[in-house]
Amino acid sequence: MSTTAHQGTGGRAHTADGTQETGRAGEGGGRTPLRGLVWLVWRQHRAAFGALCLIVIGGAVWLAVLRGRMAGYLDAHHIAGCSLISLDPRCAGTQEAVSDFRGAYAPSLRYAAMGLLLFPAVVGVFLGAPLIARELESGTHKVVLTQSVSPLRWLAAKTALPALAVLAATSALSAVFAWVWQVGGDEVSGTYWYSVLGFNALGPVPVAYALLALAVGTLAGLLLRRTVASMAVTLGVMAVVQNLFLLVRPYLRPTASAVFPNHESVQLPDGSWPQQQGYVTGSGARLADNACASFTGDYEACLRDHGVAGTYYDNHPVSHHWPLAWTEAGIVLVLAVALTVIVFRVFKRRFG
Amino acid sequence: MTRSMGGRTGRASGRTAIEVIGLGKRYRRRWALRDCTFRLPAGRICALVGPSGAGKTTLLSLASGLIRPTEGVVRAGGADPATASGRVRTAHLTQGKPLYPRLTVAETLRMGRELNPGRWNGARAERIVRDGQVPLDARVGTLSAGRRTRVAFALALAKEPELLLLDEPLADLDPLGRHQIAGLLLAQAAEHGTTIVLASHVLAELDGICDYLLLLGGGRVRLAGEVDDVIGAHALLMGPHGTSGGPPQGIAGGSPRGSAAAGLPPEIAAHTVVDAQLTAGQLTALVRRKGPFTGPWEAVEPSLEELLLAYLRAPDAPELIAPSAEPVSPRLRHKPGVPGLPRNGPAAGAGAVPVTRTGPAGRGTPHPAGRPAVAGPAVYDQHNGKGAVA
Numbered sequence: 190m191s192t193t194a195h196q197g198t199g200g201r202a203h204t205a206d207g208t209q210e211t212g213r214a215g216e217g218g219g220r221t222p223l224r225g226l227v228w229l230v231w232r233q234h235r236a237a238f239g240a241l242c243l244i245v246i247g248g249a250v251w252l253a254v255l256r257g258r259m260a261g262y263l264d265a266h267h268i269a270g271c272s273l274i275s276l277d278p279r280c281a282g283t284q285e286a287v288s289d290f291r292g293a294y295a296p297s298l299r300y301a302a303m304g305l306l307l308f309p310a311v312v313g314v315f316l317g318a319p320l321i322a323r324e325l326e327s328g329t330h331k332v333v334l335t336q337s338v339s340p341l342r343w344l345a346a347k348t349a350l351p352a353l354a355v356l357a358a359t360s361a362l363s364a365v366f367a368w369v370w371q372v373g374g375d376e377v378s379g380t381y382w383y384s385v386l387g388f389n390a391l392g393p394v395p396v397a398y399a400l401l402a403l404a405v406g407t408l409a410g411l412l413l414r415r416t417v418a419s420m421a422v423t424l425g426v427m428a429v430v431q432n433l434f435l436l437v438r439p440y441l442r443p444t445a446s447a448v449f450p451n452h453e454s455v456q457l458p459d460g461s462w463p464q465q466q467g468y469v470t471g472s473g474a475r476l477a478d479n480a481c482a483s484f485t486g487d488y489e490a491c492l493r494d495h496g497v498a499g500t501y502y503d504n505h506p507v508s509h510h511w512p513l514a515w516t517e518a519g520i521v522l523v524l525a526v527a528l529t530v531i532v533f534r535v536f537k538r539r540f541g
Numbered sequence: 542m543t544r545s546m547g548g549r550t551g552r553a554s555g556r557t558a559i560e561v562i563g564l565g566k567r568y569r570r571r572w573a574l575r576d577c578t579f580r581l582p583a584g585r586i587c588a589l590v591g592p593s594g595a596g597k598t599t600l601l602s603l604a605s606g607l608i609r610p611t612e613g614v615v616r617a618g619g620a621d622p623a624t625a626s627g628r629v630r631t632a633h634l635t636q637g638k639p640l641y642p643r644l645t646v647a648e649t650l651r652m653g654r655e656l657n658p659g660r661w662n663g664a665r666a667e668r669i670v671r672d673g674q675v676p677l678d679a680r681v682g683t684l685s686a687g688r689r690t691r692v693a694f695a696l697a698l699a700k701e702p703e704l705l706l707l708d709e710p711l712a713d714l715d716p717l718g719r720h721q722i723a724g725l726l727l728a729q730a731a732e733h734g735t736t737i738v739l740a741s742h743v744l745a746e747l748d749g750i751c752d753y754l755l756l757l758g759g760g761r762v763r764l765a766g767e768v769d770d771v772i773g774a775h776a777l778l779m780g781p782h783g784t785s786g787g788p789p790q791g792i793a794g795g796s797p798r799g800s801a802a803a804g805l806p807p808e809i810a811a812h813t814v815v816d817a818q819l820t821a822g823q824l825t826a827l828v829r830r831k832g833p834f835t836g837p838w839e840a841v842e843p844s845l846e847e848l849l850l851a852y853l854r855a856p857d858a859p860e861l862i863a864p865s866a867e868p869v870s871p872r873l874r875h876k877p878g879v880p881g882l883p884r885n886g887p888a889a890g891a892g893a894v895p896v897t898r899t900g901p902a903g904r905g906t907p908h909p910a911g912r913p914a915v916a917g918p919a920v921y922d923q924h925n926g927k928g929a930v931a
Contacts, residue, residue, distance in 0.1 A: 335605055335631075541606060541609050
């Protein structure tokens with residue numbers, strides 16, 4: 190009964206009106222196939238999405254160049270897979286070349302890894318925290334919530350689209366980094382998979398942290414309702430979480446244990462992550478590393494007295510890398526999902 | 542002129558725009574709105590008035606589903622405003638009229654189209670924007686306050702709402718812009734029968750626009766009804782007042798029986814004195830009529846602004862709820878320890894005596910103070926707050 194005159198009498202007239210409208214809106218908004226809330230969220234955060242895109246493209250190009258140079262150097266000097274101190278006869282006499290390689294390329298590799306380590310925090314601070322906080326701060330959420338869309342659908346679009354963008358961007362960066370790592374990682378660069386930089390930059394780990402940071406930022410913004418405060422809290426929380434996982438990381442999976450008899454040299458295979466070292470007695474019992482440290486007399490006699498038959502060395506061999514990475518990423522992702530559920534709960538209670 | 546629009550739909554017409562029963566909203570410890578009960582008939586332009594912190598914004602947000610009530614019920618067009626069907630029918634222009642500053646005007650209108658599928662009248666939105674010479678490709682953040690308001694109105698009106706809630710819509714407009722927007726609102730109500738609630742504390746801008754009145758105070762409804770009826774139930778009594786010593790400058794009104802209006806002449810105290818002011822020996826009293834006026838007092842019809850000012854000055858004045866503003870649905874039984882105040886008042890409009898613009902209204906023998914003599918055709922029955930449905 191309200192305005193049939195304006196809308197025309199049938200669907201045809203309405204459609205004509207609609208297409209005309211699309212054409213006109215195209216002048217100001219740009220032609221996109223996006224519709225409804227997805228369009229709005231894309232339009233609102235297109236600067237952030239553009240920045241993500243630039244970071245991915247720039248990072249990928251730089252890493253590709255780095256990889257090419259590394260590969261060229263390794264091929265020229267035949268030092269692929271060689272460490273500074275290597276038992277491999279193939280690597281005999283390559284110390285100088287490896288040292289030069291490390292001097293030339295290891296810093297770049299570390300910068301790249303550093304970038305992936307810090308990328309989640311950047312995502313959380315600059316995309317996650319303002320996501321809801323800026324709306325609540327300026328009251329613009331009321332613009333959307335007074336239209337015909339349900340609040341939860343808005344929140345879904347508002348969180349899903351950035352999450353997808355972050356997922357794509359971090360996955361791409363992580364994949365490119367792994368591609369570079371294949372050539373210049375571990376032995377030859379002296380930056381191993383279990384180093385803080387290496388582990389946080391490889392495989393699913395940076396992706397999971399980026400999604401967690403997004404969720405942390407969103408929740409902080411929803412609870413604090415202030416952009417700057419949410420950014421600070423997000424940064425703090427991410428620093429704490431990433432540092433906590435540094436401590437927990439070795440215990441996410443049981444270690445492998447290598448035992449070396451007394452007459453053998455204690456030498457773990459290349460790329461193993463050393464953990465706990467100590468003595469083993471003839472009966473198989475373990476003695477602490479420092480069992481004889483305070484002994485003032487004959488050290489060898491002390492060991493004999495304890496019945497030491499060899500040395501054990503708990504470690505995570507290279508084969509543990511991906512199980513460890515997926516376990517940590519899984520835990521981080523569960524955290525991210527839990528925070529997102531809380532976001533939806535809080536939002537539902539506040540806005541219905 | 543616009544007040545005659547009240548006659549467009551019958552009194553206590555069948556359709557209800559907003560119905561609120563025992564509504565309350567608490568923010569942490571503070572109640573922004575408490576025990577609020579009223580009904581707004583459809584098709585009215587309702588002024589929502591009250592001092593700052595009276596709960597105007599809270600009431601509007603509850604009616605549009607932006608926030609959920611702590612207690613009680615609110616229905617907009619018979620539906621819960623927080624449901625999909627309620628959301629579609631209501632447009633709410635919130636305080637400060639927030640818009641995305643980085644979006645252009647065209648993009649803002651596109652947002653309206655994208656977020657109101659099947660309901661968006663793009664032609665109307667563009668007409669409203671173009672009429673204000675607002676450039677479509679300008680970013681909203683660069684517009685002047687008046688133009689931004691126009692865009693916000695375009696967004697609200699193109700949704701073709703049945704209920705339009707406006708929170709301080711004219712606050713940051715120049716007089717011309719205010720006039721234009723007021724015209725837009727009147728046209729909207731006249732052409733589409735939209736119910737409009739206009740919250741404001743600029744009393745002057747309400748007169749001439751609104752035909753219904755809702756006065757909030759302390760989180761409760763104090764006045765509700767047709768502007769004409771509410772005004773008709775009151776009179777402004779003026780005259781010289783020269784008793785020795787004299788009453789204080791502002792005489793505390795608000796006593797239902799006039800007993801606290803000490804120092805007032807009995808002819809005035811016979812009525813429900815809302816507010817009395819003494820200026821230079823001249824007494825001006827706004828009273829709720831309880832019969833014919835006697836004594837040397839000039840009785841005139843108060844303007845809406847005078848009426849509202851008097852009630853705002855006297856926060857304890859008794860409430861007046863017209864029958865058309867009584868909820869159709871049965872009232873909720875809540876908190877037996879807190880009985881509601883008697884929702885009394887004259888049956889608004891029913892045989893109300895026209896107040897003469899000039900001259901004293903009748904000179905009879907003075908009544909004894911306290912109980913008014915019921916005389917003439919006016920029948921002021923006690924209204925118990927139920928069964929006021931036409």
